[in-house]
Amino acid sequence: MMTRASLPLAALTLGAFLTAGVARADEPGPGGVRPVKPANGEQVYRFVCQACHMADGKGATGAATIPAIASNPRLVSTPYLVMTIAGGRGAMPPMAGMLTSQQMAEVATYVRTHFGNSYRTPVTPAEVETFTPRTGASGH
Numbered sequence: 001m002m003t004r005a006s007l008p009l010a011a012l013t014l015g016a017f018l019t020a021g022v023a024r025a026d027e028p029g030p031g032g033v034r035p036v037k038p039a040n041g042e043q044v045y046r047f048v049c050q051a052c053h054m055a056d057g058k059g060a061t062g063a064a065t066i067p068a069i070a071s072n073p074r075l076v077s078t079p080y081l082v083m084t085i086a087g088g089r090g091a092m093p094p095m096a097g098m099l100t101s102q103q104m105a106e107v108a109t110y111v112r113t114h115f116g117n118s119y120r121t122p123v124t125p126a127e128v129e130t131f132t133p134r135t136g137a138s139g140h
Helices: 004-019 041-053 078-087 101-112 125-131
Strands: none
Touching: 041 101, 078 101, 078 125, 101 125
16 A cells, blocks of 8 residues: 555656666767767768668669769779768768768778678778868868
8 A cells, every 4th residue: 555655755666667778868879869879880881871872882863863882993992982981072961070080981991891892901090081181270
């Protein structure tokens, strides 16, 4: 039987039960306000690139033409790929301000080794930094 004195304890217990497993507002992921940080090249591709280049890497045509990553001979060139990812190209926005050098290197390596591409040499963060367009203090 529940008494008036036991109501606060019951409320605390119910509150703990209802919030168990719920992310706090400052945590990444569902329930939190910060997005999940992609941890590897595949995740960067899925979270950032796949919406336009498609899950199979074959690109799309509609309001814009999104180039295929699948079986793309241009990916043999590390500078081309890194400069495209970092600086953008056509309708693709630059990723240099959104992704770290490590994330850009990992996604570059991922697309070079998947989707029918077989360029096995990994792209390094140092290469990303070498080929990433620099902006001045004014942002230009």
